[in-house]
Amino acid sequence: MSNVHIQWDTVQKDNLKEKRNLLLAGGAYPELFYASAFSRSDLLKYGKQGAFIPLNDLIDQYAPNFKALMKKYPVIGKGITMPDGNIYGLPTLYDPEFKSVLYGTPWVKQAWLDKLGLQEPQTLDDFYNMLKAFKEKDPNGNGQKDEIAWGGVGTAGVVNYLRGSFGVNNHGTSNINIDTDPQTDKVRFIPTDPHYKELLQFVNKLYKDVLLEQDIVSVKSTEVDAKVLKGPHGDQTYNAYGSPLGNIGMFVLTDKAQNPEAMIRWMDYFYSDEGIKTFFMGWKDETYKEDTDGNVDYVDNIKNNPDGLNLDQALPKPIQ
Secondary structure, three states: OOOOOOOOOOOOHHHHHHHHHHHHHHOOOOOEEEOOOOOHHHHHHHHHHOOEOOOHHHHHHHOHHHHHHHHHOHHHHHHHEOOOOOEOOEOOEOOOOOOOOOOOOOOOOHHHHHHHOOOOOOOHHHHHHHHHHHHHOOOOOOOOOOOOOEOOOOHHHHHHHHHHHHOOOOOOOOOOOEEEOOOOOOEEEHHHOHHHHHHHHHHHHHHHOOOEOOOOOOOOHHHHHHHHHHOOOOOOOOOOOOOOEOOOOOEEEEOOOOOHHHHHHHHHHOOOHHHHHHHHHOOEOOOEEEOOOOOEEEOHHHHOOOOOOOHHHHOHHHHO
16 A cells, blocks of 8 residues: 555563663664654653654655644644654544544543533543433433443543643643643643542542442442443544644654654555554445545444444454
8 A cells, every 4th residue: 555565573572671762782783663652751761772763854754644644733843843853653542532442541422412412522521511411311211320421540641631622732632740830831741730629629529429330449340341341331433632742652663673754654644644544443435434524434334243242342353
């Protein structure tokens, strides 16, 4: 498809950090690292050493899709630029206008909104009132107030999901404790910021008002998965909505790159509309369909797989 052929050396996730560090220490590292999740300190360290090459000019000349996203969401450029002014890695991005199925942030059950005559919440007050309606107005229609307004595993996820609503964590998800104070443009330790206190108070209110699952601290992920998938009113098709900027070191070019221009053009495809859809949804008309308004949905064979496979199981076959 791209006429770029890459010889991959795949590594198990559990051994990823050790493997990449050994390669870099020994000097026998590859031309590029993909999905290696380098941290900000790693990027700066190996960038200063010369092992990672700056991508600024390459982005400007050969990555029009990524460049357009940087213009659309300025937080991306701020988040990936190192203190020395260079960009050493391209990030995972979650375009807020593309509702990916692979990023775990809250999503609302549309059928419940429709039944209760509610609109998608636009403010924190809307969000609170929606949860309260879910809890008290029997959207599942069984005559009992047994709905879990907001479920999950642990309070950390709840707090993280709400950070943006309180003006903190404006550098993406790679560091949950540090960002830039928009008032002073200086580094800020988030847990000491007054907005973070307001966030915790809001979560506490949700819990006290029984709008959060009451055993959220102790519940196991397998138990939550069972509730979501099997019910009594579960679905095996789900969507989620993410912050634009994820891990900032997912694509890195090293000083061994023989054709960095071709490599950056190849990576830039996955920041295009077509590339995003291919990455998340698979092949058009084979695993997903698109209507005249640009809305995408899985084909019936994926959503209602005849072999009983869920999305994670059904999608890889056609994509491969």
